[in-house]
Amino acid sequence: MKRILSLFHSGVGNTKLVAERITSFLQSKKIAVKNFSVEHFYSEKINDYEFLIIGFPTYFLEASKVMNEFIASLPRYEKQKYAFIYTTCGLFSANTLYNFAGKLHEKNIHIVHSAVYRCPATDFVLIMPSFRPTLSFENNLQSHIERDLKRTFYCFKNREINPPEFKLYSLLTKPMEAVERKNTIQINNDLCTVCGKCVRNCPHKCFSKNDNGISFEIENCENCYRCIHHCPARALSLNGKTPKILFDNAFYMC
Ligand SMILES: Cc1cc2nc3c(=O)[nH]c(=O)nc-3n(C[C@H](O)[C@H](O)[C@H](O)COP(=O)(O)O)c2cc1C
Numbered sequence: 001m002k003r004i005l006s007l008f009h010s011g012v013g014n015t016k017l018v019a020e021r022i023t024s025f026l027q028s029k030k031i032a033v034k035n036f037s038v039e040h041f042y043s044e045k046i047n048d049y050e051f052l053i054i055g056f057p058t059y060f061l062e063a064s065k066v067m068n069e070f071i072a073s074l075p076r077y078e079k080q081k082y083a084f085i086y087t088t089c090g091l092f093s094a095n096t097l098y099n100f101a102g103k104l105h106e107k108n109i110h111i112v113h114s115a116v117y118r119c120p121a122t123d124f125v126l127i128m129p130s131f132r133p134t135l136s137f138e139n140n141l142q143s144h145i146e147r148d149l150k151r152t153f154y155c156f157k158n159r160e161i162n163p164p165e166f167k168l169y170s171l172l173t174k175p176m177e178a179v180e181r182k183n184t185i186q187i188n189n190d191l192c193t194v195c196g197k198c199v200r201n202c203p204h205k206c207f208s209k210n211d212n213g214i215s216f217e218i219e220n221c222e223n224c225y226r227c228i229h230h231c232p233a234r235a236l237s238l239n240g241k242t243p244k245i246l247f248d249n250a251f252y253m254c
């Protein structure tokens with residue numbers, strides 16, 4: 001089998017953690033795999049791989065904008081490729097995987113297996129920090145990952161195509177989305193040390209440094225909340241709320 005490519009997008013760190021667990025497990029089985037964030041990956045390199053593992057967070061029941069834009073930028077491949085896709089979510093992902101599989105199909109990439117991993121909800125920890133069901137990783141995350149990888153390689157070996165199923169309850173979070181989109185990110189200039197981390201790490205270039213400190217432009221923001229969770233001075237907040245749960249602080253420390 002040719003080498004395997006694992007690509008992920010992670011806003012705050014959950015999907016990155018899952019991607020790392022996937023690659024560690026495969027490497028422990030002596031399977032050659034490379035793992036990259038799509039934010040630091042040249043899409044032409046995909047040509048070298050027949051099998052892809054693609055992971056991304058669910059935002060408002062869709063794949064993250066960063067991942068969707070990355071897939072949109074790919075050509076349609078002449079030779080069929082195969083993929084295992086997964087999403088991380090706080091509660092449920094409804095048709096996130098189904099819709100994403102449709103986009104991959106247009107590129108001639110076909111799904112052999114797909115999975116959802118429940119992780120801390122990076123939005124709810126700010127908006128409703130007392131809503132406990134969304135504040136932790138699912139039980140047995142590691143064994144679920146291993147089970148899914150075994151299934152994936154069994155299906156790949158037999159060239160079985162298993163697109164994600166359509167789920168009827170996909171409209172349930174639409175009212176929540178309408179409320180959440182109104183949330184605004186605020187900068188507390190008294191706390192901000194003008195370290196520039198938010199400027200360097202926002203995937204949509206929403207922050208800029210100027211003579212007065214840092215300014216924020218909401219227009220392209222996709223509400224991933226990476227900036228809030230990883231501001232070292234805790235100077236960023238969502239409607240005045242800063243995170244009570246801290247994600248891996250070394251994440252995106254560039
Ligand atoms: C703006 C936003 C919207 C979200 N929408 C959903 C959702 O529709 N369903 C869900 O189950 N989780 C939702 N979540 C939770 C994330 O999917 C979950 O925390 C994910 O693991 C974050 O991954 P990351 O740390 O890699 O960014 C949302 C999170 C954010 C920030």
Ligand code: SF4
Pocket residue numbers: 187191192193194195196197198199214230231232233234235236
């Ligand atoms: S990451 Fe935080 S402290 Fe650093 S510049 Fe941005 S807002 Fe200021």
Ligand code: SF4
Pocket residue numbers: 185201202203204205206207220221222223224225226227228
């Ligand atoms: S400004 Fe918006 S898009 Fe940029 S890191 Fe913060 S939440 Fe994400």
